[in-house]
Amino acid sequence: MWEIEDIKEACNRIERNTVYGAFECCQQFFSSIMSNEDILRLRGLSEKRCLTWDALYEAWIAAFFDRIPSADENTLAKILGTRTKKEALAIEYFDESNSLPLYHELENRSFREILPYINTHYKLSLKRLKEKYEYNPRFEETVTSAFKAKMKKLEKKRSATPPDSEILRQTLQEDIFAKIRSWAALIEYVTLLVPNDTGSIHDTDDLYDALMALQNLRHREKNKFPVSRITTCSLCWRVVDLFMAKKKNSARCHVHLYEKVAGTPARKKAYERALKITSRLRLAHSSRSRLLAALIRFFPYEEKLIQVRLNLWNWWEHEPPQSICPATGTQDFPDEFWLALPHVAEFLRQQACPLDSINAIVETMMPLDSGADAQTVADYNQWIAAWTKDIRYFLPVFAHAETWLAIYKELYPSLPVDM
Structure with a gap:
């Protein structure tokens, strides 16, 4: 039987590791408790890079079918259970399963460990970089200056020089993108990459999705308590009074109330329809993320739009409205913007909302229940004012x-949208 210290060490290592690292460093320990059949199965999954926390957790629980676990063994079970829950949340975020192995490679790694992993398996795409920065004179000037400096160094060495395209890639990698110190910068960097191996099953979209899932999970843990009286409806995008709900994750707007409340009629049919949509929505995280990335390109790029770029859909619930920096330029919507949002545009037109009025758009998209109390109304008005100052922060809602x-x-082609 293993000593208590060994179990505690296993707990410590599992908390600090990826699923592959946890199994590798604790394999001997697991062998003393799990069946040989389970160990061989888990080892096979690990070697194929298909091991999951769910498989590890189930094998641990199965090992105690004929005896009661000790307190420390229960602690380890809780740790495995927590990692399994996080894994399940990450799976909900992915459209396809290819992102899950990447999630397992990167989970629990520090920022300094993630970047070298990315640079080992991915490289800059000059085509993607040109598409993203061709209208950014300042960036082009910086790259040109660094490129000329590198050319001079190579000329002094008087050795065979690589093609200009390779020198440019080295310049970007070593001089422009060498000092990435934030998640925001990392996400921007990833959008410019392609896999080193053309036959790799992990394309840049898979990497992007894995990083988004990790960042969203970290954001959930960091921001557990909202700073505002308003939250998002659990069944759609609208706002709802947080204190009208028994639990934050079950808050529902006036459109999707199941029960009759304070004179408000029950909306059972609308609730049931929204429930089906929410179930489908769990499988659309990645497509929603890519839509947001496309919408951001219609507006001036600024480093301060961290929450928007990281796709933290409800970040505004945990940030004061004063954290928004107003747009410095115009906020006109080009025709192409509404072409990217055909269903939203139709929804707004049905309510006679002008597509050139930011204030009208925000209030139509995020209506507040008429029964809200004074404090909720005050919080709501603060956010309406903030979003109106800079519509870019409203893009996740769109x-x-x-x-x-x-x-x-x-699902309901013949029915009008519930309002």
């Missing part, structure tokens, strides 16, 4: 609503 309305149209 992306969420477009995805939701598209699913509604698919």
Whole structure:
């Protein structure tokens, strides 16, 4: 029988490791408790890079079918259970399963460990970089200056020089993108990459999705308590009074109330329809993320739009409105913007909302229940004012609503949207 210290060490290592690292460093310990059949199965999954926390957790629980676990063994079970829950949340985020192995490679790694992993398996795409920065004179000037400096160094060495394209890639990798110190910068960097191996099953979209899932999980743990009286409806994108709900994750707007509350009629049919949409929405995280990335390109790029770029859909619940930096330029919507949001545009037109009025758009998309108390109304008005100052911070709501309305149209083509 293993000593208590060994179990505690196993707990410590599992908490600090990826699923592959946890199994590798604790394999001998697991062998003393799990069946040989389970160990061989888990080892096979690990060698194929298909091991999951769910498989590890189930094998641990199965090992105690004929005896009661000790307190420390229960602690380890809770740790495995927590990692399994996080894994399940990450799976909900992915459209396809290819991102899960990447999630397992990167989970629990520090920021300094993630970047070298990415640089080992991915490289800069000059085509993607040109598409993203061709209208950014300052960036082009910086790259040109660094490129000329590197050319001079190579000329002094008087050795065979690589092609200009390779020198440019080295310049970007070593001089422009060498000092990435934030998640925001890392996400921007990833959008410019392609796999080193053309036959790799892990393309850049898989990497992007894995990083988004990790960042969203970290954001959930960091921001557990909202700073505002308003939250997001658990069944759509609209706002709802947080204190009208028994639990934050079950808050429902006036459109999707199941029960009759304070004179408000029950909306059982709307609730049931929204429930089906929410079930489908769990499988559309990645497409929603890509839509948001497309919408951001219609507006000036600024480093301060961290939450928007990281796709933290409800970040505004945990940030004060004063954290928004107003847009410095115009906030006009080009025709192409609404072409990217056909269902939202139709939804707004049905309510006679002008597509050139930011204030009207925000209030139509995020209506507050008329029964809200004074404090909730005050919080709501603060956010309306903040979003109106800079509509870019409202883009996650647009992306969420477009995805939701598209699913509604698919499921209920003959029914108008519940309002």
